[in-house]
Amino acid sequence: MDKSLYIAMTGAKNNMMAQTNHSNNLANLNTTGFRADFAQARSMPVYYGDGHPTRAYAMTESPGSDFSQGPLNETGRQLDLAIDGEGFIAVQAPDGTEAYTRAGALNIDPLGVLRTADGKPVMGNDGPIALPPLEHLEIGSDGTLSIVAQGQGPEALVEIDRIKLVNPDLQEVSKGEDGLFRLNDNLPAEADAGVNVISGFLEGSNVNAVDEFTQILSLSRQYEMQLKLMQNVEQNSESSARLLQSQ
Numbered sequence: 001m002d003k004s005l006y007i008a009m010t011g012a013k014n015n016m017m018a019q020t021n022h023s024n025n026l027a028n029l030n031t032t033g034f035r036a037d038f039a040q041a042r043s044m045p046v047y048y049g050d051g052h053p054t055r056a057y058a059m060t061e062s063p064g065s066d067f068s069q070g071p072l073n074e075t076g077r078q079l080d081l082a083i084d085g086e087g088f089i090a091v092q093a094p095d096g097t098e099a100y101t102r103a104g105a106l107n108i109d110p111l112g113v114l115r116t117a118d119g120k121p122v123m124g125n126d127g128p129i130a131l132p133p134l135e136h137l138e139i140g141s142d143g144t145l146s147i148v149a150q151g152q153g154p155e156a157l158v159e160i161d162r163i164k165l166v167n168p169d170l171q172e173v174s175k176g177e178d179g180l181f182r183l184n185d186n187l188p189a190e191a192d193a194g195v196n197v198i199s200g201f202l203e204g205s206n207v208n209a210v211d212e213f214t215q216i217l218s219l220s221r222q223y224e225m226q227l228k229l230m231q232n233v234e235q236n237s238e239s240s241a242r243l244l245q246s247q
Contacts, residue, residue, distance in 0.1 A: 003055050004233045012226035014041055014060035019219045021060075026212045032117070033102030034205035035175065036066040036212070065175050070102075070206035072198065078137060079106040082203040083165070087195030088181060090123035090164035090188075091116055098123060098188040099180035100166060100173070102203055108137075114145075114163075120180075124161040131160070139163070141196045165195035 021039040028034040041060045045053030072082050081104030083089070088100030105117040114122040114129040121128035124145075131137070133150035136157075140146065143163035148156055166189040173181050183189055 005230055007055055007057060008226045008229040008233065010057040010059070012223055012230070014058045015219050015223040015226060017060045019216055019223070022212050022215045022219070025207045026209065026216070029205055029207050029209055031103075031205050032105055033070070033203050034179075034207065035102065035181075036205070036207045037175065038063050038066060039215075065181075066206055067170050068206050070204040072201045073204050074201050076200050078139070078199060079108070080104060080202045081106060081139065081163075081197045081199055082201035084141075084196045084198050086170075087165050087167040087192060088189075089116075089197075090166055090191075091120040091180070092123060092128050093120065093178065093180055097182070097186065099176070099178075099182050100168075100189070101180055104197065105202055123164040125164070129161050129163065139197065139199045141198070142193060143195075143197055163197070164191050165197065166190065167192040167195050 018039045018041060021037055025036045028036075039060060040063055041058055043056040044059045045056050047053050067086075069085070072084075081089070083102060083104065088102060089104055090098055091101055093099040099120075101116065101120075103116060103118075106122060107115055107117065108131060109115055112131040112133070114124075114131060116122065123129070129145065131145070131147060134147040135150055135152060136148040136154070138146045138157070143165045144159055145161045145163065146157050146159045148154055149158070168183055168189040172184050174184055175181050
């Protein structure tokens with residue numbers, strides 16, 4: 001009886017974990033540059049010594065993220081960037097390491113540091129990008145930053161830095177708990193001149209709301225089935241106990 005109970009318990013537990021995954025996707029339906037996370041379940045055989053497994057527990061795992069491009073939404077704001085095709089914008093994570101994002105809503109802080117909407121410094125040729133006081137900023141399709149310095153005329157447009165754009169092998173990329181992407185070996189990726197950005201646009205989330213909602217409903221039914229199985233196991237155990245007591 002205990003084997004059936006624990007098998008059903010692991011099934012219910014991992015159904016809840018998968019629901020959490022899909023619920024998080026659904027919650028980020030309107031998050032700029034968000035990449036939906038996949039979820040899958042598999043059986044995990046349990047062995048006691050040599051021979052065949054005595055049972056198989058359920059296990060939910062996240063095999064990766066959906067890297068398909070989301071919709072491009074026009075904002076008209078100069079500091080809003082969307083990557084056209086594959087690639088990422090390099091940023092500096094809170095721990096000082098390099099990480100990558102598709103969220104291109106940028107801002108310039110009072111010290112002139114170019115940051116993402118959540119405050120992470122954007123990486124350039126030689127580290128985080130810091131801009132001098134300026135009258136005007138232009139961002140090229142290759143991430144080049146050109147400015148007109150404060151007090152200068154439009155003829156004084158000069159190139160000062162370039163946003164680091166990367167396009168690593170997606171098989172080597174994984175998402176962290178902070179929502180940023182990193183290479184699996186935690187080394188910085190090489191800049192890729194083939195990555196293009198579009199100024200005045202932001203990329204929306206690639207979450208499919210209908211698909212996520214359907215998955216949540218399906219997992220909810222599976223969870224109820226596992227609970228029903230646990231109830232049946234408990235009833236069988238009580239019946240067995242009564243039969244033994246009657247002997």
